[in-house]
Amino acid sequence: MNYTPRPIDTTQITLPASLRDLTERLAENTHELWAQQRIKDGWTFGQQRDDAAKKHLYLIPYAELPESEKEYDRIAVVGVLKSILALGFRIERLTEPPQKS
Numbered sequence: 001m002n003y004t005p006r007p008i009d010t011t012q013i014t015l016p017a018s019l020r021d022l023t024e025r026l027a028e029n030t031h032e033l034w035a036q037q038r039i040k041d042g043w044t045f046g047q048q049r050d051d052a053a054k055k056h057l058y059l060i061p062y063a064e065l066p067e068s069e070k071e072y073d074r075i076a077v078v079g080v081l082k083s084i085l086a087l088g089f090r091i092e093r094l095t096e097p098p099q100k101s
Contacts, residue, residue, distance in 0.1 A: 010082035019081060019091060026081075027073035028062040035059055 015023070038059060046055025058069055084091060 007079070008083040008086050010079070010086045013082040013085050015078060015081055015085075022091070022093075023074060023077050023081065026077040027070060030073045030077060031058075031062045031065065031070075 035058075038056060041054070043054040043056050043059060045059040046053065046057060049056050058065060062070065062073075081091065
């Protein structure tokens with residue numbers, strides 16, 4: 001198969017500093033969604049990845065991930081946020097989020 005990815009062109013898009021907190025929160029949520037699906041599919045934590053045994057060393061809370069893995073999630077989120085802006089949408093906070101108890 002000859003496949004050439006053609007993502008939305010975001011080369012002219014710069015994320016405003018106001019989206020830094022959103023970027024990190026969405027990166028954490030991306031990891032949580034990934035982990036939730038892995039667990040649902042029968043995966044558990046393991047000291048090293050083993051696809052046959054469904055073990056993964058990153059089935060841990062986002063805060064405990066190595067920085068390189070957090071960066072992987074951030075890159076994906078930044079790509080999505082830039083795509084949203086490139087498509088002409090606006091990202092703005094309308095209200096403060098409810099406080100966690």
